[in-house]
Amino acid sequence: KAGVTQTPRYLIKTRGQQVTLSCSPISGHRSVSWYQQTPGQGLQFLFEYFSETQRNKGNFPGRFSGRQFSNSRSEMNVSTLELGDSALYLCASSLRGGEGYGYTFGSGTRLTVV
Amino acid sequence: TQLLEQSPQFLSIQEGENLTVYCNSSSVFSSLQWYRQEPGEGPVLLVTVVTGGEVKKLKRLTFQFGDARKDSSLHITAAQPGDTGLYLCAGLSGNTPLVFGKGTRLSVIA
Numbered sequence: 666k667a668g669v670t671q672t673p674r675y676l677i678k679t680r681g682q683q684v685t686l687s688c689s690p691i692s693g694h695r696s697v698s699w700y701q702q703t704p705g706q707g708l709q710f711l712f713e714y715f716s717e718t719q720r721n722k723g724n725f726p727g728r729f730s731g732r733q734f735s736n737s738r739s740e741m742n743v744s745t746l747e748l749g750d751s752a753l754y755l756c757a758s759s760l761r762g763g764e765g766y767g768y769t770f771g772s773g774t775r776l777t778v779v
Numbered sequence: 780t781q782l783l784e785q786s787p788q789f790l791s792i793q794e795g796e797n798l799t800v801y802c803n804s805s806s807v808f809s810s811l812q813w814y815r816q817e818p819g820e821g822p823v824l825l826v827t828v829v830t831g832g833e834v835k836k837l838k839r840l841t842f843q844f845g846d847a848r849k850d851s852s853l854h855i856t857a858a859q860p861g862d863t864g865l866y867l868c869a870g871l872s873g874n875t876p877l878v879f880g881k882g883t884r885l886s887v888i889a
Contacts, residue, residue: 773819
């Protein structure tokens with residue numbers, strides 16, 4: 666079965682611009698979580714969506730937002746990009762998320778802000 | 780905030796050596812997961828441990844969950860170059876999001 670698909674794989678943006686990243690989960694999975702990975706901070710949780718509703722949110726500024734569509738595909742948006750937003754953005758797909766459920770990660774989107 | 784501390788942060792060993800990676804927290808987790816991540820890819824789930832004291836084996840990898848469910852360890856026997864990667868532990872509790880440690884970067888030299 667198809668894995669988790671993240672697009673685009675690589676992205677270069679200029680400070681002040683906005684960006685939208687996409688994640689298509691495994692078919693039948695209803696939970697999508699987003700993480701930011703940097704060398705210094707590791708994987709930090711951004712938000713989780715389940716059945717089109719945001720279920721959990723991490724400690725990121727309001728410039729970071731997301732949504733989930735009825736087919737479970739999810740997008741995250743970052744507005745007014747800063748240099749510090751350069752990172753690998755990972756999404757994780759799960760049947761329902763939470764205890765007892767495994768998570769499958771996509772290969773990520775490498776965002777570079779210049 | 781639940782935090783997971785992993786040690787060591789970096790590990791470079793020769794092929795054939797044994798090693799142990801630790802994952803510690805002051806919080807109790809319902810379950811612990813271990814992932815391995817290779818450059819340019821997302822983390823891949825290796826194992827989930829859910830019961831205090833539980834030991835799981837995956838070929839040359841042995842995972843243990845502490846009795847109090849606050850810590851875990853990963854032991855690799857006779858490491859091979861193919862074991863090279865970033866090893867991440869992650870904790871789950873209820874419906875809170877998966878919390879990750881910062882990882883142990885392992886390099887196995889042939």
